[in-house]
Amino acid sequence: MRIAVVGVQGDVEEHVLATKAAMKKLGIDGEVIATRRSGVVAKSDGVIIPGGESTTISRLIFRDSIADEILEVANQGKPVMGTCAGLILLSKCGDELVERTNTKLLKLLDAKIKRNAFGRQRESFQVPLHFKGIGEIEAVFIRAPVIVEVGKDVDVLATFEDYIVAAKQNNILGLAFHPELTEDTRVHEYFLKMSEI
Numbered sequence: 001m002r003i004a005v006v007g008v009q010g011d012v013e014e015h016v017l018a019t020k021a022a023m024k025k026l027g028i029d030g031e032v033i034a035t036r037r038s039g040v041v042a043k044s045d046g047v048i049i050p051g052g053e054s055t056t057i058s059r060l061i062f063r064d065s066i067a068d069e070i071l072e073v074a075n076q077g078k079p080v081m082g083t084c085a086g087l088i089l090l091s092k093c094g095d096e097l098v099e100r101t102n103t104k105l106l107k108l109l110d111a112k113i114k115r116n117a118f119g120r121q122r123e124s125f126q127v128p129l130h131f132k133g134i135g136e137i138e139a140v141f142i143r144a145p146v147i148v149e150v151g152k153d154v155d156v157l158a159t160f161e162d163y164i165v166a167a168k169q170n171n172i173l174g175l176a177f178h179p180e181l182t183e184d185t186r187v188h189e190y191f192l193k194m195s196e197i
């Protein structure tokens with residue numbers, strides 16, 4: 001199994017390490033490759049889009065055709081996970097800030113997101129959440145977006161306050177928080193197991 005981590009910007013290395021640790025726990029013989037160039041994502045069995053700055057990541061992936069490769073991999077039914085800024089990019093619809101910054105989205109997840117939903121007072125925080133199919137996890141939020149609306153084919157996996165913070169539509173998994181920043185690898189294991197569907 002080969003997992004590609006889109007490495008143009010953001011917390012790339014943390015995802016590489018978390019995915020490798022998850023592979024080890026599941027006994028999967030695989031490799032995890034961070035990439036800034038076109039060609040790698042297309043040959044992968046799954047893709048992770050990390051957190052960072054969504055406008056920047058968007059500009060770079062659409063410029064270098066990595067975006068097309070992600071769409072191709074997603075259309076083949078292979079798992080694609082986006083965390084935080086990655087969730088924004090996966091979504092079908094953004095908010096006024098996404099519009100104003102001309103941030104192009106991949107539109108793979110039938111969801112509407114709101115960027116920086118928790119405001120300046122709560123830029124980053126950690127809370128326990130119930131994640132459907134996993135149980136209780138500690139979720140780290142950093143200038144996080146949230147999902148404010150989902151389509152009927154989307155499975156809501158976790159909520160916090162009035163918001164959806166984890167959702168899945170077939171092979172597409174979007175998280176508002178950062179599972180790569182805790183020692184717990186269960187969310188990455190969940191993602192890897194999505195390739196068995």
Ligand code: GLN
Nearest residue numbers: 051052053054084085143
């Ligand atoms: N606030 C960032 C954005 O809107 C996302 C933050 C993150 O990925 N940690 O792009």
